[in-house]
Amino acid sequence: MSKENMNLPKAPKDLCFSEVDFIQGNFNVDTFLQEHRKNTKLETMRDDLGIYLKLLRSAMIDLINRDYTDFVNLSSNMIGLDKAINDLQTPLGQLREEVMQVQQTLDDEVTTITHDMNENKKVREYKQSIFSLQHIYRCLAKLSSILSLNTFLESPVKIDILEQAAAEFNQLQFHMSRCKLEGEKLEQSYMTHLNEFFLACVHEKNSALLIRCLGIYITLDKISDAEDLVRKEIVSPLVHSVINIENLNTDLLGLQNIYNRLLNILDVELKQLLDITLHPNRLSVKGFNFLVNSFWIDVEEKIEQYIKCIFAPGDPVLFHLRYVATLEFLQKLEAECVTPESLIALLKNSQYKNFLKKWNLPVYFQIRFQEIASGIETVLIEPILPASVKRTLESLTQSDFSLHATCIVWENLQRIWDDNVYLYQLFHRFWKLSLQICARYRIWIQSVLKEVWPIENETSNLNKVENSKKLNFLIYLYKDAEKFANVLPSLLEIVRSKLKQEQKTPRILTLLKDSLDETISNLKIVSLQITNEIIDELLKQCVTHLKQVSDIPRLFRRTKREVPTKPCAYVKNALAFLVSFHTEYRMIIPDNVNYWLELTLSMLTEHYLASVTDVLTSVQKTEESLRRLKKIRDKSTGSLASEIQGISDDEKIRIQLQVDVQSYANMITEMQISTLNVLHMKELLHAVETAVKR
Missing domain, CATH: 1.20.1310 (5 helical Cullin repeat like)
Structure with missing residues (x-):
């Protein structure tokens, strides 16, 4: 219903809005509230809207009462309409079939006539091309004679000659434009022969002829055509046979095998082309980049099309294997770029950048984080039991940890930097996780110290240390915390070995050491707290x-x-x-x-x-x-103080x-x-x- 046909009831003047506000074409609730909130409170606006709602309901009831008879008559007049529609359906369907048959006949005739007209047009164009070629020859001969140097210099009316030559030149251009189609056909025929010869030279590995063919492509400014030809006729069939889901699912090294076969294509099928075009001293064929424009682009498209599942991080083990294999493949691909220009072209290629972005490393890290953190948390939230002590007293002098919780924490810390988990692109996240684990271990120690132990059996001989489970546990805990703080520097050495050479800057190394030193310092503070608990436990047994x-x-x-x-x-x-x-x-x-x-x-x-x-x-x-x-x-009895005997x-x-x-x-x-x-x-x-x- 248009705004002209809307007859909303008039809103009272004391309301904070007008009825016109609701029939605006761009009416929006948020905008309505924001505008009117400046002038009144929300509570007032709510009351005004309630008043106007009552007016609308009353108007609706009046409208229904007024037009009730028309509504009833409309429904009664439609009785029998469905039968009349069904009666019309059959003849209309027959008429539709007849019209479609006529239309199909007309379409067939139009197609035939159009084909004949196109053939006639081609014949006329061919005749015109022949006629124009004859005129081009005549115009060229005439222009040559008119513009002959001797004739032009000796003529007293040079302007006349120039005007005559201009007319002939226009004729020449006109006829040349009419021969354009024929020229395109000749160019297409020439390129077909050149491409066939070029592909034959590639297959025969004839370097001399290849260099000459590539020189022709440069002369004709058809470098991109040559790269597309190699991609479609040589690279694409080979890549298609390698990149598929069957080869990927052969085993865990499926992707690794695919990359090896792709590199084999470079080493065998494209080696001669790459050697010729990437040779720094061969300037005659400079400008080609078959590695990027023929090989890499097709490889990336086929990966995206057929084995897109390799980017899924749901299985972290499989994702890690595939990502590491991909990085190795890309490093070998970069090594094939023997010139700085070709390497820059590969690194700046948009498909190369997008390919790296498809690997969702943050999600992979979150999965690893949950695995490691949940494994540690499961152990640390367990109640302290005699089974928590993993080893005997002799283990206190050994390098191994005595408590099960400490063993799990250290194993997971080492696991973070294992080659099967760690990725150097996530170095900062894994280092932060390592520090968080150390902090969690410290907090666990503090929580254990506050834990209330069950009262030991008073009938047992408390003068024996083995009967004091809490004291024994505290000693194991102290030695574990001490060992843990002592082995953390070895973790730093592992972390440093994972850094790339360009990352080993003094600033980064200093930051790593400072953060770990702070962690070790916090652990030593906790060791002092354990010492206090040990002393309290010893003192409790004596005091x-x-x-x-x-x-x-x-x-x-x-x-x-x-x-x-x-x-x-x-x-x-x-x-x-x-x-x-x-x-x-x-x-x-x-x-x-x-x-x-x-x-x-x-x-x-x-x-x-x-x-x-x-x-x-x-x-x-x-x-x-x-x-x-x-x-x-003595004073009261009047006796003298006697000396005490003994x-x-x-x-x-x-x-x-x-x-x-x-x-x-x-x-x-x-x-x-x-x-x-x-x-x-x-x-x-x-x-x-x-x-x-x-």
């Missing part, structure tokens, strides 16, 4: 026994015990786990064991010093309190603490650890010695 220090005063007060000469059991119990740890690991990782024990003993000694200090302080306070009470009691309970407590601390120091020394390297040890010994001397 609980030091609580018994506070029980020493109860052992001697009012018990009349003898002066202590042996250490309490808690000293041995507190160090038993560390002794066991030292015995089990000292022959395997002595440096690490001594370092961890020194840190653990320093923290344990700090706890021990605090406990001893508390006991000594408490004893001293108790002693002073008893002394004051005794003085008060050693008091408080002194026995101090002596016991001294014996315990000395035994503690001796046990540390027996573990081949110098007490000088144990923090707070000197303060602990001084505290008990000072207390005893009082």
